[in-house]
Amino acid sequence: MNWTLEVVIVPVSDIDRAKQFYAEKLGFVVDHDTVMGDDIRIVQLTPPGSGCSVVIGKGAVPAMEPGSVQGLQLVVPDIRQAREELLARGLDVGEVQVIGENPRPMPHPLDNVGFLFFADPDGNGWAIQQISDRA
Structure with missing residues (x-):
């Protein structure tokens, strides 16, 4: 299984400065640079x-102290199998949740809407999403 x-x-x-570094020095693609007023700005960049x-960004990006990182995400082709593997390894992971509609x-x-959530020992939050086939 790919994770x-x-x-x-x-x-x-x-x-x-960071946007310039990632885009120009590393060659990352700027996916978006969204400004929502004076207090919120989010820039997403993807390596080719x-x-x-x-x-x-700022405003919607959590402070970076132990346990403050939220939103790290893994993708798997079968969310139920992933859950079973995590439970077998002793990870406290919740039930599969359906979020949104395709x-x-x-x-x-x-696909796209099946998620699991768990935290690391510091409380950093992770999500696992099912995507079995990419167009």
Whole structure:
């Protein structure tokens, strides 16, 4: 089973400097730079060919102290199998949750909307999402 990391929140002190570094020095694609008033700005950048993006910003980005990182996400093709594997390893993980609705038919009813949630020993929050087939 493939388990892929999809999003990592990266704390920065200067959003423009960080955006320039990731985009120009590393060649990341700027997916979006969203400003919502004076207090919130979110920039998402993705390495070429990667399924994992980094997010930098202010206002909606949690402080980076142990236990403060929320939103780390893994993707698996079978959320129920993933849950069983985690439970077998002794991880306290909740039930599969359905969040939202698919805008079009999917190969499996849990694709895109099936999630599991758990925390690491520090309280950093993780999500696991089912995506069995990518278009």
